[in-house]
Amino acid sequence: QVQLQESGPGLVKPSETLSLTCAVSGFSISSGYYWGWIRQPPGKGLEWIGNIFHSGTTYYNPSLKSRVTISVDTSKNQLSLKLSSVTAADTAVYYCARMTYDSSYPWGQGTLVTVSS
């Protein structure tokens, strides 16, 4: 059974870099699939942040591309998200998920990140 678990600071100061990790269990990241991040501001809808293929190829939301870096660490079987120059608009629940070309399953439980001084 594949499981994903997000972790990282729950509070980040404006202009700093948000850093999250997603630990994957029950499946080896290097075996295939895309792995991605999605976020959801409080009370709002879902927004795709980006994907990384197991080989390292990345795809980012054009609206976030200049600030986002997604990477994988196959030795730790985890993926990471870095979002730079954050503002209050980046406050959201951040989810990681395993992705195919046409679906995302399963998802992690999500982690709330608040941007505030």
Add this chain to the structure above:
Amino acid sequence: SSELTQDPAVSVALGQTVRITCQGDSLRTFYASWYQQKPGQAPILVVYGKNIRPSGIPDRFSGSRSVNTASLTITGAQAEDEADYYCNSRDSSGDHLLFGGGTKLTVL
């Protein structure tokens, strides 16, 4: 086009059939996937591709597509189906993902 459009809210009487739609130009090319999200929980995949349900999803959930509109149909809605539903697909380039704005389903 870089948008997927959903009705903000839909209601259905208990046991009746409801269709939730998602409109976008990229749906002419790509299938949609559908996610159910209950308050305080992560989204779960309910339908994807050409009407495929993951294991554990009841068969009252089904998906379809017509021209530029994808639909999620719940046949015989149950109280536990009350949730937000999001469609998801690719943009016209195929490289980027899009989410619809979500539909809040109320079961009366």
